[in-house]
Amino acid sequence: MRMKATIHDVSRLSGVSTATVSRAFSSPDQVKEATRRKVYEAASALNYSPNAIARDMVLQRTNRVAYIICKKHATILDEFYAGICEGIMRRANALNLQLIISTADDWQKMAANAQSKQIEGVILGGDAEAELINDFQSRGISIVLVNNRAAGMELPCVLADERDGIRQAVDHLITLGHKRIAMVLGRFSPYIVRERYTGFIEAMKRHGLTVGSQDIAMCERDIESATEAAEKLLFRPERPTAVVGGNDVIAAGVMKAARRLNISVPKALSVTGFDDSSICSMLEPELTSMRVDVQRMGESCVDILKDTMEGKSQAAGAVMIPTRLIKRGTCQEVGQNG
Amino acid sequence: MRMKATIHDVSRLSGVSTATVSRAFSSPDQVKEATRRKVYEAASALNYSPNAIARDMVLQRTNRVAYIICKKHATILDEFYAGICEGIMRRANALNLQLIISTADDWQKMAANAQSKQIEGVILGGDAEAELINDFQSRGISIVLVNNRAAGMELPCVLADERDGIRQAVDHLITLGHKRIAMVLGRFSPYIVRERYTGFIEAMKRHGLTVGSQDIAMCERDIESATEAAEKLLFRPERPTAVVGGNDVIAAGVMKAARRLNISVPKALSVTGFDDSSICSMLEPELTSMRVDVQRMGESCVDILKDTMEGKSQAAGAVMIPTRLIKRGTCQEVGQNG
DNA sequence: CAATAAAATGTAAGCGTTTTCATTTTCAAG
DNA sequence: CTTGAAAATGAAAACGCTTACATTTTATTG
Numbered sequence: 189m190r191m192k193a194t195i196h197d198v199s200r201l202s203g204v205s206t207a208t209v210s211r212a213f214s215s216p217d218q219v220k221e222a223t224r225r226k227v228y229e230a231a232s233a234l235n236y237s238p239n240a241i242a243r244d245m246v247l248q249r250t251n252r253v254a255y256i257i258c259k260k261h262a263t264i265l266d267e268f269y270a271g272i273c274e275g276i277m278r279r280a281n282a283l284n285l286q287l288i289i290s291t292a293d294d295w296q297k298m299a300a301n302a303q304s305k306q307i308e309g310v311i312l313g314g315d316a317e318a319e320l321i322n323d324f325q326s327r328g329i330s331i332v333l334v335n336n337r338a339a340g341m342e343l344p345c346v347l348a349d350e351r352d353g354i355r356q357a358v359d360h361l362i363t364l365g366h367k368r369i370a371m372v373l374g375r376f377s378p379y380i381v382r383e384r385y386t387g388f389i390e391a392m393k394r395h396g397l398t399v400g401s402q403d404i405a406m407c408e409r410d411i412e413s414a415t416e417a418a419e420k421l422l423f424r425p426e427r428p429t430a431v432v433g434g435n436d437v438i439a440a441g442v443m444k445a446a447r448r449l450n451i452s453v454p455k456a457l458s459v460t461g462f463d464d465s466s467i468c469s470m471l472e473p474e475l476t477s478m479r480v481d482v483q484r485m486g487e488s489c490v491d492i493l494k495d496t497m498e499g500k501s502q503a504a505g506a507v508m509i510p511t512r513l514i515k516r517g518t519c520q521e522v523g524q525n526g
Numbered sequence: 527m528r529m530k531a532t533i534h535d536v537s538r539l540s541g542v543s544t545a546t547v548s549r550a551f552s553s554p555d556q557v558k559e560a561t562r563r564k565v566y567e568a569a570s571a572l573n574y575s576p577n578a579i580a581r582d583m584v585l586q587r588t589n590r591v592a593y594i595i596c597k598k599h600a601t602i603l604d605e606f607y608a609g610i611c612e613g614i615m616r617r618a619n620a621l622n623l624q625l626i627i628s629t630a631d632d633w634q635k636m637a638a639n640a641q642s643k644q645i646e647g648v649i650l651g652g653d654a655e656a657e658l659i660n661d662f663q664s665r666g667i668s669i670v671l672v673n674n675r676a677a678g679m680e681l682p683c684v685l686a687d688e689r690d691g692i693r694q695a696v697d698h699l700i701t702l703g704h705k706r707i708a709m710v711l712g713r714f715s716p717y718i719v720r721e722r723y724t725g726f727i728e729a730m731k732r733h734g735l736t737v738g739s740q741d742i743a744m745c746e747r748d749i750e751s752a753t754e755a756a757e758k759l760l761f762r763p764e765r766p767t768a769v770v771g772g773n774d775v776i777a778a779g780v781m782k783a784a785r786r787l788n789i790s791v792p793k794a795l796s797v798t799g800f801d802d803s804s805i806c807s808m809l810e811p812e813l814t815s816m817r818v819d820v821q822r823m824g825e826s827c828v829d830i831l832k833d834t835m836e837g838k839s840q841a842a843g844a845v846m847i848p849t850r851l852i853k854r855g856t857c858q859e860v861g862q863n864g
Numbered sequence: 865c866a867a868t869a870a871a872a873t874g875t876a877a878g879c880g881t882t883t884t885c886a887t888t889t890t891c892a893a894g
Numbered sequence: 895c896t897t898g899a900a901a902a903t904g905a906a907a908a909c910g911c912t913t914a915c916a917t918t919t920t921a922t923t924g
Contacts, residue, residue, distance in 0.1 A: 192641075192666070194880055205904045210882060220890095220902060235665065240642045241588065242880035245579050246909045263612065265804075270608045274601065277629055286643060289627050291615055303530075304578045305624060327573065328530070411807055440808040447810060466603075467805050469749055470778040472785055532910055543874045548912055558872060558920095580910035584879045865924105872919065882908085889902065894895100 193234035202230035213238050244306070253280060253309045253493055254288040254302060261377035261409075262314030262335075263291075267465040268435075268482055269313055272334055275486020276311060283494060292320065299323035309493040312336065315377035330496040334489050336379045337506060344496060346488045346507040348480040350380060353511035354387030354432065355394075357460040357478060360513055361430045362395050365522040366458060370403040370421050370428035372414060374438050384434055384462070403428065407438065414441025415448070422449050422457070429457065429522045436461035436468055439475055443518070454520035464514050473517030480511045531572035540568035551576050582644070591618065591647045591831055592626040592640060599715035599747075600652030600673075601629075605803040606773075606820055607651055610672055613824020614649060621832055630658065637661035647831040650674065653715035668834040672827050674717045675844060682834060684826045684845040686818040688718060691849035692725030692770065693732075695798040695816060698851055699768045700733050703860040704796060708741040708759050708766035710752060712776050722772055722800070741766065745776065752779025753786070760787050760795070767795060767860045774799035774806055777813055781856070792858035802852050811855030818849050 199206040204223055211218045212227040219227070231237075244250045255276050262269050273289070280287040288307065292298060298320065302310060309330035312321070321338055324331050333345035361369055371388045373381060385404070392399050402424075407417035414433075418441055421431065433439030439461035443453055451457050454473060461468060464479035488507050537544040542561055549556045550565040557565070569575075582588045593614050600607050611627070618625040626645065630636060636658065640648060647668035650659070659676055662669050671683035699707055709726050711719060723742070730737050740762075745755035752771075756779055759769065771777025777799030781791050789795050792811060799806060802817035826845050 196880080206881080207883075207905080208903055210880095211903090214882075218902075223902080237638050237642045237665075239644065239880050241579055241583050241644050242909090243882070244909095245583060245880080245911090246882045248909070250579065264602070264608050264615070265605060265612055267603060267605075270602050273627075274603055277602070277627060281628060281631070287627055289611075289615060289625055290619060293619070300575050304575045306577060306579050327575075411804075437804070437808065444808070444810065466749075466775070467808055470775065470782070470805055471808065472782065472810060533912095534910080544911080545875080545913075546873055548910095549873090552912075556872075561872080577910050580879090581912075582879095583881090583910085584912050586879070867924085868922085870919100870921075872917100874917070875915085877912100877914090879911085880909105884907090885905090887902100887904070890900085892897100892899095894897080 192239075193231075193236040195236075195238065197234050198227060198230045198236050201234060202226045210238075214243075250286070250306045250308055251284060252286045252288065252305070252307050253311065253490065253497075254290060254307050255311045255313060256290050256292050256298070256316075258292045258295075258312060258314035258316045258320075258377075260315050261375070261380075264289075268335075268463055271482030272313060272486040272489070275483035275488075276490050277486070278483070279487040279490040283490065285490065285494070292316070295320045295323075299327055299329070302329055303327040309497045311489045311493060315379065330493055332489050332493045332496070334485060336377060344492050344505065344507075346485050346492065346509065348482075348485065349508045349511045350383035351387035351390065353462060353478040353480065354384050355391040356511065356513045357432045357462070357476075358388065358391035358395075360476075360515070360519060361432070361458055361460065362397075364430075364458065364519060366428075366430040367397060367522075368403075368426070368428040368430070369397070369399075370405070370431045371399075371434070372405045372407060372417050372421065372431060372438050372442055373434040374407055374409045374414065376409070376434065381434075388432065407441070409437070411437050411441045411444065414438040415444045418442040418445035419449065422446060422451060427451075430459065430519070431457065432460045432462075434462060436463050436465045436475060436477055439477070439518075440467060440471055443471060443475070454518050458519040458522075460519060468514070468516060471518075476516045476518045477514055478511050479514050481509055485509050530577075531569075531574040533574075533576070535572050536565060536568045536574050539572060540564045548576075552581075588624070588644045588646055589622060590624045590626065590643070590645050591649065591828065591835075592628060592645050593649045593651060594628050594630050594636070594654075596630045596650060596652035596654045596658075596715075598653050599713070599718075602627075606673075606801055609820030610651060610824040610827070613821035613826075614828050615824070616821070617825040617828040621828065623828065623832070630654070637665055637667070640667055641665040647835045649827045649831060653717065668831055670827050670831045670834065672823060674715060682830050682843065682845075684823050684830065684847065686820075686823065687846045687849045688721035689725035689728070691800060691816040691818065692722050693729040694849065694851045695770050695800070695814075696726065696729035696733075698814075698853070698857060699770070699796055699798065700735075702768075702796065702857060704766075704768040705735060705860075706741075706764070706766040706768070707735070707737075708743070708769045709737075709772070710743045710745060710755050710759065710769060710776050710780055711772040712745055712747045712752065714747070714772065719772075726770065745779070747775070749775050749779045749782065752776040753782045756780040756783035757786065760784060760789060765789075768797065768857070769795070770798045770800075772800060774801050774803045774813060774815055777815070777856075778805060778809055781809060781813075792856050796857040796860075798857060806852070806854060809856075814854045814856045815852055816849045817852045819847055823847050 405417040461477035468475040799815035806813040
């Protein structure tokens with residue numbers, strides 16, 4: 189592999205100074221038509237394209253941002269975080285930002301590393317530890333949180349309207365006549381758990397319904413665990429007529445539990461999910477869920493990040509992405525048998 | 527945000543030359559204990575960490591690699607490609623490579639861009655167009671293909687053993703006594719389609735079974751399309767007793783079709799999937815599928831890439847990741863009713 | 865203590881750009 | 895054909911680091 193051509197090679201071959209070559213590429217209107225052509229010809233003959241590293245160095249900016257997935261509760265394998273990633277990717281491409289991704293397992297060195305690599309901003313997905321955040325901040329790296337809200341610190345973040353989503357789900361069920369509604373919640377990031385939990389309690393209260401501790405089950409993130417938790421919940425004489433799942437896979441677990449206990453969904457049990465992931469339409473019956481536009485979340489992230497990187501919008505507020513009920517086959521009027 | 531400290535600042539504060547500071551960081555054993563300590567103190571007082579861009583420039587290497595997802599048939603939203611991404615991420619982290627990701631929508635500028643950004647190697651996921659590949663090659667950027675095999679060119683690639691996977695599925699079904707076996711195939715990348723298709727035909731032939739055109743249905747990638755295709759396949763008097771799905775979501779579509787037509791799985795119809803994605807255990811009954819270790823695929827990619835970047839292993843061969851049948855609830859002996 | 869080798873440090877060039885400032889070229893108008 | 899302003903170009907410094915080479919310090923030995 190021969191040496192890569194530099195601006196000097198082009199300069200030599202085309203017989204103009206490096207300054208002119210540089211200008212021919214970065215501000216073409218400043219060089220005479222004829223010269224420009226000469227330069228381009230030489231460049232393409234040499235297979236030259238400007239070295240962005242060198243440019244970045246003199247320009248003192250890199251347009252480099254990172255999407256860091258905080259491993260504890262998040263992974264790119266989640267359709268949710270993958271969707272955010274897709275959105276980020278799209279927008280980063282459009283804005284000509286270079287996107288680096290990484291998980292935050294070795295977060296000790298992470299921030300130093302990011303500074304070193306001249307990363308100008310990071311999007312922190314999931315449950316970022318306060319220390320990590322501080323570390324980034326103290327290094328002057330812009331931050332936006334997604335799916336998390338830093339307690340105390342004033343940081344921009346983009347969030348799905350979890351609380352309202354759960355409220356919609358509960359409202360929907362109540363409209364269908366349900367009164368005994370339970371919830372199964374997974375070990376998502378603390379923020380998410382809190383929001384969905386609070387959302388549930390609030391929504392129930394708003395309808396004058398109280399929820400006892402036996403009406404809320406916690407489980408891990410996998411479907412097996414959800415199934416077990418749900419079985420306990422459903423294996424009671426006074427069992428709920430509806431359960432709202434903490435997310436779609438948990439809802440799938442609930443459905444599985446119902447099947448095991450021979451409780452028919454939706455006839456004898458309504459269930460809702462959250463995220464409207466692709467599994468919803470694979471389940472039988474198809475799962476009613478809450479849609480959140482994750483790609484838009486991702487896009488927002490980079491928009492905000494870019495703004496803060498450029499010094500605008502120190503606003504540091506939260507951007508709420510709305511949530512929408514998608515009715516499918518898992519909810520039915522209570523007591524009906526149709 | 528104050529100016530970032532440079533090596534000169536540290537040099538000044540600690541009273542040693544920049545050369546020594548540099549050495550204190552990149553080859554600590556070359557500087558005296560006492561000096562080193564002074565340097566580190568100064569550095570941390572200034573919140574200094576070496577500018578990797580400057581370093582890269584003089585060192586003429588960047589350790590920068592990219593994972594490019596070729597949009598046409600692939601997206602990070604696929605659990606499959608997400609899994610590969612996870613593996614790549616892990617390994618890249620471990621090897622201290624900086625990982626850039628991007629989709630290949632604007633592939634025209636892509637290679638030039640990559641060269642410009644001094645990317646040393648790319649992992650091309652999905653159906654990379656020959657022109658894109660050429661463009662990278664001509665710029666001296668190392669390539670490894672994943673889930674694709676470049677026709678003609680000698681390029682390293684890592685592949686799941688698709689053909690063998692399908693064979694295992696077919697063998698399994700045949701062992702259970704099935705003879706009328708159909709296949710539903712989605713519009714994946716041409717390579718995948720070809721492999722799975724050929725694998726099917728070959729496996730059947732090996733057992734002396736021929737497959738007619740009415741036994742293979744094509745559909746899009748979504749479950750609805752798969753369901754429709756499967757319905758046509760199953761709505762025949764002489765319908766198959768088993769169908770192998772092109773992947774898990776297609777298999778889910780098949781199951782859905784069966785349900786609509788009131789054909790019980792697995793009693794009256796066995797079905798297999800491919801990829802062993804998380805949906806398998808959510809379906810009812812749980813889906814028998816082929817597991818491929820996607821994370822390992824991702825890891826292999828970066829290992830190979832690193833090797834080719836360093837000039838070793840011009841081998842350019844294919845790395846085959848084996849595939850394993852995971853038996854679950856969707857296959858049963860033909861004719862049984864238990 | 866002198867001589868020498870080894871270890872530690874310093875000096876300065878260079879990596880591939882951009883950009884300021886100075887210089888040259890171009891061109892329109894007198 | 896001059897003149898002057900505008901347009902185009904060039905020379906060189908700077909960005910923050912590494913490293914070859916030169917120099918100084920330290921340690922070792924007779």
